[in-house]
Amino acid sequence: MIRVTLKGLAGRKLRALLTALAVVLGVAMVSGTYVLTDTIQKAFDGIFSESYEGTDAVINGKQLVDFSSSGRATVSAELLDEVGALPEVEAAAGGIIDLQSNSNPAKFVGESGKPLGGDPTFGIGLDSSQLRFTPLRLVEGEWAKGAQQVVMDANTAADHGYDVGDTVGVATLGPVKQYEITGVTKFGSVDSIGGATIAVFDVPTAQTLFKKEGRFDGISVAAKEGVSSDELVGAIQPLLPAEAEVKTGEAQAAADSEDTNEGISFITYMLLGFGGVALFVGAFVIFNTLSITVAQRTREFATLRTLGASRRQVLRSVILEGFVIGLLASVVGLFLGLALGKGMNSLFVAFGIDLPQAGTVFATRTIVVSLLVGTVVTVLASLAPAFRATRVPPILAVREGSTLPRSRFAPYAPYVALGTIVVAVGALGAGLFANGLGTKSVLLLLGLGVIGLFVGVALLSSRLVKPLAALVGWPAGRLAGSSGRLARENAVRNPSRTAATAAALMIGLALVTVVAVLGSSLRNSAQSAVEKQIDADYVVTHENGFDPFPVEAGEAVTDADGVELASQVRFDQARAADSEVDVTGIDPTTISRFYDFEWAQGSEGALDRLGGDGAIVQQQFADDHDLSLGSRFPIETASGDTLRVVVRGIYDPPELDQLLGALSVSQRNFDASFLRPRNLFTFVNVSGGETAATTDALEGTLAGFPDAKLHTESDFVTSRTKEFSTLLNLLYVLLAFSVVVSLFGMVNTLVLSVFERTRELGMLRAVGMTRRQARQMIRHESVITALIGAALGLPLGIFLAGLVTEALSQFGVGFSLPIGTLIIFLCVAIVAGVLAAILPARRASRLNVLEALQYE
Amino acid sequence: MNGKESAMETVLIQKEGRDGASSTGVVSAKDVTRRYGEGDTSVDALRGVSLEVVSGKLTAVMGPSGSGKSTLMHILAGLDRPTEGEVTIAGETITELGDTELTKLRREHIGFIFQFFNLLPMLTAEENVVLPLELAGIKPDPAWVEELTGKVGLKDRLSHRPSELSGGQQQRVAIARALVSRPTVMFADEPTGNLDSTTGGEILELMRESVTSFGQTTVMVTHDAHAAAIADRVLFLADGLIVKDLGRSSAREILAAMEEVSRQ
Numbered sequence A: 001m002i003r004v005t006l007k008g009l010a011g012r013k014l015r016a017l018l019t020a021l022a023v024v025l026g027v028a029m030v031s032g033t034y035v036l037t038d039t040i041q042k043a044f045d046g047i048f049s050e051s052y053e054g055t056d057a058v059i060n061g062k063q064l065v066d067f068s069s070s071g072r073a074t075v076s077a078e079l080l081d082e083v084g085a086l087p088e089v090e091a092a093a094g095g096i097i098d099l100q101s102n103s104n105p106a107k108f109v110g111e112s113g114k115p116l117g118g119d120p121t122f123g124i125g126l127d128s129s130q131l132r133f134t135p136l137r138l139v140e141g142e143w144a145k146g147a148q149q150v151v152m153d154a155n156t157a158a159d160h161g162y163d164v165g166d167t168v169g170v171a172t173l174g175p176v177k178q179y180e181i182t183g184v185t186k187f188g189s190v191d192s193i194g195g196a197t198i199a200v201f202d203v204p205t206a207q208t209l210f211k212k213e214g215r216f217d218g219i220s221v222a223a224k225e226g227v228s229s230d231e232l233v234g235a236i237q238p239l240l241p242a243e244a245e246v247k248t249g250e251a252q253a254a255a256d257s258e259d260t261n262e263g264i265s266f267i268t269y270m271l272l273g274f275g276g277v278a279l280f281v282g283a284f285v286i287f288n289t290l291s292i293t294v295a296q297r298t299r300e301f302a303t304l305r306t307l308g309a310s311r312r313q314v315l316r317s318v319i320l321e322g323f324v325i326g327l328l329a330s331v332v333g334l335f336l337g338l339a340l341g342k343g344m345n346s347l348f349v350a351f352g353i354d355l356p357q358a359g360t361v362f363a364t365r366t367i368v369v370s371l372l373v374g375t376v377v378t379v380l381a382s383l384a385p386a387f388r389a390t391r392v393p394p395i396l397a398v399r400e401g402s403t404l405p406r407s408r409f410a411p412y413a414p415y416v417a418l419g420t421i422v423v424a425v426g427a428l429g430a431g432l433f434a435n436g437l438g439t440k441s442v443l444l445l446l447g448l449g450v451i452g453l454f455v456g457v458a459l460l461s462s463r464l465v466k467p468l469a470a471l472v473g474w475p476a477g478r479l480a481g482s483s484g485r486l487a488r489e490n491a492v493r494n495p496s497r498t499a500a501t502a503a504a505l506m507i508g509l510a511l512v513t514v515v516a517v518l519g520s521s522l523r524n525s526a527q528s529a530v531e532k533q534i535d536a537d538y539v540v541t542h543e544n545g546f547d548p549f550p551v552e553a554g555e556a557v558t559d560a561d562g563v564e565l566a567s568q569v570r571f572d573q574a575r576a577a578d579s580e581v582d583v584t585g586i587d588p589t590t591i592s593r594f595y596d597f598e599w600a601q602g603s604e605g606a607l608d609r610l611g612g613d614g615a616i617v618q619q620q621f622a623d624d625h626d627l628s629l630g631s632r633f634p635i636e637t638a639s640g641d642t643l644r645v646v647v648r649g650i651y652d653p654p655e656l657d658q659l660l661g662a663l664s665v666s667q668r669n670f671d672a673s674f675l676r677p678r679n680l681f682t683f684v685n686v687s688g689g690e691t692a693a694t695t696d697a698l699e700g701t702l703a704g705f706p707d708a709k710l711h712t713e714s715d716f717v718t719s720r721t722k723e724f725s726t727l728l729n730l731l732y733v734l735l736a737f738s739v740v741v742s743l744f745g746m747v748n749t750l751v752l753s754v755f756e757r758t759r760e761l762g763m764l765r766a767v768g769m770t771r772r773q774a775r776q777m778i779r780h781e782s783v784i785t786a787l788i789g790a791a792l793g794l795p796l797g798i799f800l801a802g803l804v805t806e807a808l809s810q811f812g813v814g815f816s817l818p819i820g821t822l823i824i825f826l827c828v829a830i831v832a833g834v835l836a837a838i839l840p841a842r843r844a845s846r847l848n849v850l851e852a853l854q855y856e
Numbered sequence B: 001m002n003g004k005e006s007a008m009e010t011v012l013i014q015k016e017g018r019d020g021a022s023s024t025g026v027v028s029a030k031d032v033t034r035r036y037g038e039g040d041t042s043v044d045a046l047r048g049v050s051l052e053v054v055s056g057k058l059t060a061v062m063g064p065s066g067s068g069k070s071t072l073m074h075i076l077a078g079l080d081r082p083t084e085g086e087v088t089i090a091g092e093t094i095t096e097l098g099d100t101e102l103t104k105l106r107r108e109h110i111g112f113i114f115q116f117f118n119l120l121p122m123l124t125a126e127e128n129v130v131l132p133l134e135l136a137g138i139k140p141d142p143a144w145v146e147e148l149t150g151k152v153g154l155k156d157r158l159s160h161r162p163s164e165l166s167g168g169q170q171q172r173v174a175i176a177r178a179l180v181s182r183p184t185v186m187f188a189d190e191p192t193g194n195l196d197s198t199t200g201g202e203i204l205e206l207m208r209e210s211v212t213s214f215g216q217t218t219v220m221v222t223h224d225a226h227a228a229a230i231a232d233r234v235l236f237l238a239d240g241l242i243v244k245d246l247g248r249s250s251a252r253e254i255l256a257a258m259e260e261v262s263r264q
């Protein structure tokens, strides 16, 4: 029987190949995800482990506030001398280097004033007399010395054609200055550090540039021979002030990589999720293809049964077929994943997410998981067709025109479908609206709900095929006359087949619709929230929209001609009541001209009374910490200072995209308590309002600050959701894989139908159908199927997105339908239909009429 | 279709099979009726047929189109169930068996030859021949397979696929396939129906030969008087009943009997 199965498969190569394609992509996505993220992981591991290779112990300022833009606390230069004097210490060096938070931003700027390279932009102060501690290697030239020299990383140098001896601009906390490139450097053995750039100065220059005079970010220490790292740490410990800590080099490397590991595993899960969707769609395609082939092989199964094959043997033969297809597809998918991993990385880069790369990692886990997942999914999808095959009675071997008997469960299918839909919607509702569920159970409920909904609608859809085909097939009849009408008839001839084919497309389309509708709802809500908060002619932000930018840039704009009024908003993070909190430093005299406070307690007058210790807090923050007007509480800044503040006003901003921090203090107070203050926004009003000329003039004043970017108010509003739009586009691309998989499903069904109707096509050709008409007929059938998929998928997606926005309404999200995008999806469905029909239509039109008529 | 009438139609033929032990037939049917459909549109394809097929003989079933020949053969072979009545093969009442037991019975006792050959297109001739043994998990005896394929004249066609064989050659493969498991009884529904008369003649000779040399009990449905002429016994069906039962007869006698039957 095994031989029969395998030979049968070999005899139906095209069909097996098309079936396999449905799994290949999903597996490739799984394997590609692992390859990509393992490779990134290896690069990061390399960066971190090499960072501390020659280092036995590291002294750092403590990370008092996670994600603070001013970074860790620093350590004093005197500490270096004390540590160096310890008997256990062989050598010690202080440096300016912070790979965790980009608190030392140093952006290379080309001649045209354009920034070179991406994000992050590491500025480093390196003690070139103590090279044992650094992973940086000179590729060319010498290390920088003095305030006029810089060393550039090899990636940037190669990408932008810079060489030793050239001059390049670098923007740090202040305006751009020109430096001479004295060398080109490379980070250890890491091939690419992604979009990051590295500018290396000598230590005093870096200290000045990053406003860390007399301080180091860290001190690296090497132990004398015979002294272990732990002993060294023990010896250093007593010397340290409270805000500093010491770790062994190894411990530090592990701690550093922990953060990135979290980020990488998020990417892994997200990409695997999309691979899962593609596999789920693939499962539909396989189920459908195998169902069709089983139906077409009724006579073969019946013959086998008359020859003594048991039901179990028939069952096993179909499952074995699924297994073989699944395994082969998984192997192909596994290797395709190697290429896809690279492709996904390019995709990320195209969307502005440039991550470090090392040599490609092809882990055993990748192989095992990919093969297992692809094979298991295929085998599971083959179970139902396999059981159907066992119900073929032997008598069908001798009956003409025999068809597979209807399933025993067929009469109950609509009830099962409705039941599934009800349960699925219940699960979705519970996941979205029930209180007090953990993230895991919410995700589980949502996942199962969505899968259940798809399966339920797919089960039900065979009943919907007829009316839908009449609806969406109407244009076909008008456009293509008789072949169009025949196409419509053909589409409803086998409703469950058409339904399953359309259902595969439905899934992909429903998911992109969810993304589109949700995206448009969130974007519109966020934009109107921003519009509600501000009223300014111009807004200056960091070029990336979320980092703070140099105060000097804000001041340069403020001083420009024609500026009537400007207001700076400082930003950093601090700790309050044991959690991280965004703090903005506002100018009490000007802020209310630009920012509209919805006062809950207090009034505009609160701004006047901010003074040296006043704070304005958001309603939510006040509720969370039981604050009311007059409450006093302490906040701790990244430098370790404690700031005591009094609540002077409580306001209630929109839920989405709050421009100010949970806590705002006066700018004077902010500048006194936070290290290295930077601006989040500069709001500007000009005389005569926004004009092109004024825009040019203001942009001119920012020429020396490549980090800062000027927006008109409307630009600013859209820029707030730019990242989000990028994310949406990325999601579309990832979901496109599922749509492609369903495309294979459509090709499959059509090829099989054409094959099945060989004789009939021969007859049609014999009575006068032209090749063109034959092609047209197949094409229209395909488009009708695709449109049925769209007719199911788009409403389903809108429904799902509606549920989610309803659940998000408490966060100020309102439902909004992106009609234009949905029309594009409809067009995508039609194009998918046309594409899927190419091969089958060609086969149909090339049939030899005589042979087709004799075909049995 | 009352019991008395059908009892009258019961025909007993002395068993002279390979084992020659039992006096009853290897296949027997008792008061078998078969009704297709329900209500006004129902068709009584068999209206009370009883018969015994004795081992080692070739029994031909003849009758006008629609008389129920195929239906009878399907029921005798356990492919279909009678509406009423009982069928036994090799002492087992198959009308009471479940699917698993029926499968087992088919493996051990039944061989089929189809009008449309029903070969598996992806297997070679030889693989098609040994397929029933493989399904039953039995290792084919090479000597037996060689003898068999030699007998049916397939020696130099063994590695060909069905699409590379003529209709007659395909039916030879089917005959070898039916014989390979030495079934108790072999059923053939119009085995020459899809072949020209010369080729059909060769196939009939082959079937006769298998009865003669292997003592293969065979039931063959046919339209063709020349085909029936090779049989040891010819049953005539009309309107769902056995109306005539001849011993070995010439084609002319059979034609005459056919006409008589059709006139009734």
Ligand SMILES: Nc1ncnc2c1ncn2[C@@H]1O[C@H](COP(=O)(O)OP(=O)(O)OP(=O)(O)O)[C@@H](O)[C@H]1O
Binding pocket: B036, B037, B043, B044, B045, B063, B064, B065, B066, B067, B068, B069, B070, B071, B072
């Ligand atoms: N599956 C079926 N459903 C309904 N009626 C059937 C079915 N199979 C056979 N019949 C009817 O039963 C009667 C006997 O059919 P059967 O196929 O046994 O005849 P036959 O003698 O083999 O005819 P032929 O010589 O044409 O093959 C016919 O009237 C036929 O229409």
Ligand SMILES: [Mg+2]
Binding pocket: B069, B070, B071
């Ligand atoms: Mg018949």
